Amino acid sequence: MKQQHEQFPSALEAVFLVAFLMGVEFVINAGFYDMRSVLGMDPAHMIGIVFLLANAVLFTVLLHYKKMTYSSLFHASRTPVMATVTLLGVPVLMLVPALSLLIMLLEQVLVQWMPVPVAQQKVFDQMMLSGLSSIVTACLIAPVVEEMLFRGIILRSFLNQYSRWQAIFVSALLFGFAHLNIYQFFAALLLGGLCGWLYERSRSLWPGIILHASYNSLAMLVERLAVSGEDWQPTTAHWLIAIVLLVIGAGLLHKLLRQQALPPLEKPADK
DSSP states (O other): OOOOOTTOSOHHHHHHHHHHHHHHHHHHHHHHHHTHHHHTOOGGGGHHHHHHHHHHHHHHHHHHHHTOOHHHHHBOSSSOHHHHHHHHHHHHHTTHHHHHHHHHHHHHHHHHHSOOOHHHHHHHHHHHTSTHHHHHIIIIIHHHHHHIIIIIIIIHHHTTTSOHHHHHHHHHHHHHHTTOSHHHHHHHHHHHHHHHHHHHHHOBSHHHHHHHHHHHHHHHHHHHHHHTTOOOOOOHHHHHHHHHHHHHHHHHHHHHHHTTSSOOSOOOOOO
16 A cells, blocks of 8 residues: 655644654653552653553554555665665664764763753653663663654655755754753754664664664663763773774765665655
8 A cells, every 4th residue: 555645744744743742641641640559650660651652642643644554664665674684783883882972972061061950860860760661661662663753754754845954954853852851952863863864775764773772772871870870981992992883884884875785665856
């Protein structure tokens, strides 16, 4: 079945789509909070469940409206999924150390200029120390679900309406704003831009999911060390290794994707 409404959402519609998702999350979270004594669960441990249920509601509506399957959402390329993951998986992973160090540096500069409010820091600490639920949410559920929405739905639609760089940048900008705090904005903007480029080139969510999940996992490890009192800081050797891996990984990706080893299903022309 051919996909319908290929230009939904537009940029403005995407803003309302994200706002709708947040509204659904708020309603579901309020319901769980009211039933916390019956369920016997700490509200902090419900974050992943609420996040998953809210997105399930959204994607049930979106996929029905656009006449899409989950299979076509995750992988719209003619190249098999396994070939995509095999060819791009390792080069993508080689980008993660440098990306993590760069974002860490930007966040340190931002915090020096604008210290994190106490209330916001408590939220971050709670996310880091909520046990297995926070790990599963940050390292597995969030990367998959966020790539489905911001690249699989929003960026895919944008590529049918705007030039490739406009589409990638605006979708990444929206991804940054969706985090609702300036301390995660730049990380989400950089990560979203890179995941967007990977999707535009490969027409598959899997490279972005690998990058997103790996970055979140490494970031969570560093943050949990900091919260527990072990303030890890990168050395010159860490930076050198990360840069070498970045150069090799970026070179491999450029070669693979420029030569269209993974040809896209459709390639919108730049406007």
